[in-house]
Amino acid sequence: MSEIRTIRRIITGTRTQDGAGVKLVRVFGYHDTKDFDPFLMLDAFDSTLFVYIIEGAARFAAEGGELITEKHAVLFNNGKKFMAKAADKGVRFLLLEGKPVKEPIAWGGPIVMNTKEELELAFKEIDENKFIK
Structure with missing residues (x-):
């Protein structure tokens, strides 16, 4: 090195x-x-x-x-x-x-998660105004 x-x-x-x-x-x-x-x-x-x-x-x-x-x-x-x-x-x-x-990265705009499923859930929660708990 x-x-x-x-x-x-x-x-x-x-x-x-x-x-x-x-x-x-x-x-x-x-x-x-x-x-x-x-x-x-x-x-x-x-x-x-x-x-x-x-x-x-x-x-x-x-x-x-x-x-x-x-x-x-x-x-x-x-x-x-x-x-x-x-x-x-x-x-x-x-x-x-x-x-x-x-770790695996699923990146969608401002949201970063580990899987595509977690990313989809995050966007669903945003749409339902539940993302920030």
Whole structure:
């Protein structure tokens, strides 16, 4: 295993409009995100780590590396160290790290369950105003 986590994948956000005309950049939802576990719990080095760049730009490599700009998510390989070097104007990013729960995932819009049946029940409960108990 490498000491420093290396970039596995860079995901570009997609500009869109949701709800009541709210403009946003969607990183998850239009792409194949099977590499991500929707439930993240802080844990050891065999975990999934990714960052979402909110503002500015940074490099995530020991020497040089690609300058990653805002509205991108970066998924990293395993390693013992995480490295980030801000560009001249700085960077703000959200770092999420956790061990995959290794359970089946049934994903439907804002709802995540383990099976399709659980997902169907959740949507039925929403329709009947019983989902939040």
